[in-house]
Amino acid sequence: MKKKFYQRSIELTNGPLTSGMIRQFAQSRLSRWMIPSYIRTYKIDTADVGQPLGSFGTLHDFFIRRLKAESRPVAEEPVVSPVDGKIEIAGKLHEGISFLVKGQQYFLGDLLGSDELARVYQNGDYIVLYLSPADYHRIHSPADGSLRKQYVLGKKSYPVNQAGLSYGKAPISGNYRLITELETEFGPMLVVKVGAMFVNSIELTKTGAEWNKGEEVAYFSFGSTVVLFFKEGEIAFTENVQNGKRVKVGEALARML
DSSP states (O other), X not given: OHHHHHHHXXXXXXXXXXXXXXXXXXXXXXXXXXXXXXXXHTTOOOTTBSSOGGGOOSHHHHHTOOBOGGGSOOOSSSEEOSSSEEEEEEEEOBTTTEEEETTEEEEHHHHHTOHHHHHHTTTOEEEEEEEOXXXXXXXXXXXOEEEEXXXXXXXXXXXXXXHHHHHXXXXXXXXXXXXXXXXXXXXXXXXXXXXXXSOOOEEEOOOSSEEOTTOEEEEESSOEEEEEEEOTTSEEEOTTOXXXXXXXXXOEEEEEO
């Protein structure tokens, strides 16, 4: 009953009109006066913000803020975190084709919109990285690689916060999402960027086919999740990869086998 109530409540407020109103306000000059309270509410450390706080024209501008270049060093390992966030879960795909997040089972074929592509990653590894409203929301390349394919699926988006992951209607595989497949030195990998409630915007800032580990490639408007997938036998997660642990852009996630 709780799950159904949650889903129905979100469906009633997750239309194009509501989304448009939120986006319009966040990008208006009026919203800039909310920045100090936003920082206080989410206890955001602003020491590494790349420009003076008073220079942000809107709340949206602050949300997609850039950081000082030296604040996110890139580890030597071949796979690093593409975002600042929390490791929701990391491990092996269940029965080769599905993964669990907050007790919900997701099928890789549904997420990717392709059973054929899902079979490439059968029995592989995955890691789910959740970004809270307090986090830096620009996305960086997790590895050196060449773009093999990139496409968008989904329309509406459920929240991807703790309640959303627990009670939402398959938010990871049902939400608006941008799927990128890279060819790397250890083989192919998937970088799945999942949109959040109301504002589905995932803006690409990288146009070339060659991705360099640690470079910025995109940003989220208003919170979300990134999921990485690897083929079986490609990588092993580093010791710092633990469920519930926070990581930052450039921190080691995996080494080659």
